[in-house]
Amino acid sequence: MPDKILIVDDEPNIVIPIQFLMEQNGFTVATAYNGSEALEKVKTFKPDLIILDIMLPGMDGFEICQRIRENSDWSRIKIIIVTAMGREANMAKGIALGADAYIIKPFSNTHIVRQVQSLLSDRS
Numbered sequence: 001m002p003d004k005i006l007i008v009d010d011e012p013n014i015v016i017p018i019q020f021l022m023e024q025n026g027f028t029v030a031t032a033y034n035g036s037e038a039l040e041k042v043k044t045f046k047p048d049l050i051i052l053d054i055m056l057p058g059m060d061g062f063e064i065c066q067r068i069r070e071n072s073d074w075s076r077i078k079i080i081i082v083t084a085m086g087r088e089a090n091m092a093k094g095i096a097l098g099a100d101a102y103i104i105k106p107f108s109n110t111h112i113v114r115q116v117q118s119l120l121s122d123r124s
Helices: 012-024 035-045 061-070 088-096 109-121
Strands: 004-008 028-032 049-052 078-083 101-104
Touching (some): 004 035, 012 028, 012 109, 035 049, 049 061, 061 078
Parallel strands (some): 004 028
């Protein structure tokens, strides 16, 4: 069974190409466009990995990351923050809240695919 990836971003011009890229690499993909939708999809879709933007309507990606890490049922889920917020303080906050990786937009397709594959192969 293919690994499942949830893409959380409010911009379709980001979601669609990442979704296509992940599907081309053999992953099953679901999408969410805001925080509450993302948390609902985590419950129902049960992703192995989440590609998470920070700047979202309502609940931001930092809060989503924190809520996922606070739930012991979701501890195995890998989280990659993918955002335009590239300041050191933002990166440190994302990692401190439990993100497994932090990628700054714009990014190369090769880089994000390698990061996803690496995190999924390192699961314990």
